[in-house]
Structure formats: C-alpha cells, structure tokens
Amino acid sequence: MHTIYDITNLPVFPDQTVAFAMDTHILLWTFYSRCAITKAYQKTAYPEFIKNVISHGNRLIVTTLNINEMLHFIEKNECDIYNNLKGTNLSVKKFRQLPAQRSMVQHEITLILKQLSSIPGIAIEPATISPGMVEAFADGYSSHRCDFFDYYLLDFCKRSGVAVISDDVDFYYSYSPIDLFTANAQILRMASE
16 A cells, blocks of 8 residues: 545645546445445545545546446345335345336436546546456455455556545555545554554
C-alpha cells in the first residue's frame, strides 16, 4: 500500500492527473438508492467524494467486473426487499419469474447504467481476466484477504497506476502498492499506528 487518504479530511484535493477506480460498494452507495447501508457515513461520505472527483475533473473508472457484481447485488437485494415485504422466501431464480419485479429491477439497473454513461469523466473499462490471473488469485489465496472481484480491481489499479476508492478493510491488507482513498475509521486508525 502506498498511501491511505481520509476522504472526509483531505487538505488538498488530488490534481487532475490522479485517476480513481471505485469498488463495487462505492458504486452501489453512490448510484443505487435502495442499497442497504451498514453505517451512516457510507451513504454520505462516498457519494460526496465521488461528486468532488467528478467536479475536479479527475477520471473515475468503473470496471465491467464491478458492474457485473453490482447487477448481481441489485437483483439479490430487490429479491430480499420483495421477500421481506411479502413474507415470502423466493429464490432469485423464482423472483426473476415475476414480470412486474423483473421490470422494476430492469428499471433500476438501466437508470444506473444511464447515469454512469452520462457523467463526463466516468470511464467504464472492460475487465480482462486471463487464466493466469485466476491461477495467481488461487495460488496466493492464503496471502491476501480478497474475493476475486477485489483482487481483480487491485490488480487493475496496480497495472494502470490508478488509486482506489474503497471502504473495504481487505484493501488495507492487500498485496498491491496502490493509493487508497477511504472514510473507514478502522482503516484510517490502522494506517496511523
């Protein structure tokens, strides 16, 4: 890890040459209004920082793998919301068979994708996953704390020279020498020790 930055207390905003990649949770907290939040700061600090990134003219990157993870999360979350409201226990596969719910999920994901594609400065980068990367993930599994989505994003950031915006403590323990921008008090505390 190079440097860890507190996004709620940046003395100077990074210049426009700094590009940022969002992890999937940041993407969800910023663009998906029905996302369940575990901590109140997540729904305010990250969207505010993303707004600042865009207004300062920094490049903001979302990978297609993050979008894949986001779409899966949205569908599962909408299924959970439906089950809680209706007192049912439908699987996601059964939930997909409900035309009205399928239409509502489609509306949610279409809205987010339109937002992402309409904001200047946001680039959707294709994820290229080689068999070698999958093997490296598996071979190094005991030495990192990442799922494959995070592992790919860290590798992408390392290869591209891009900073990452994340609330995930696993990024603190990552193998990658990348700059991390976060509002997570636990990460910031560990970094200052």
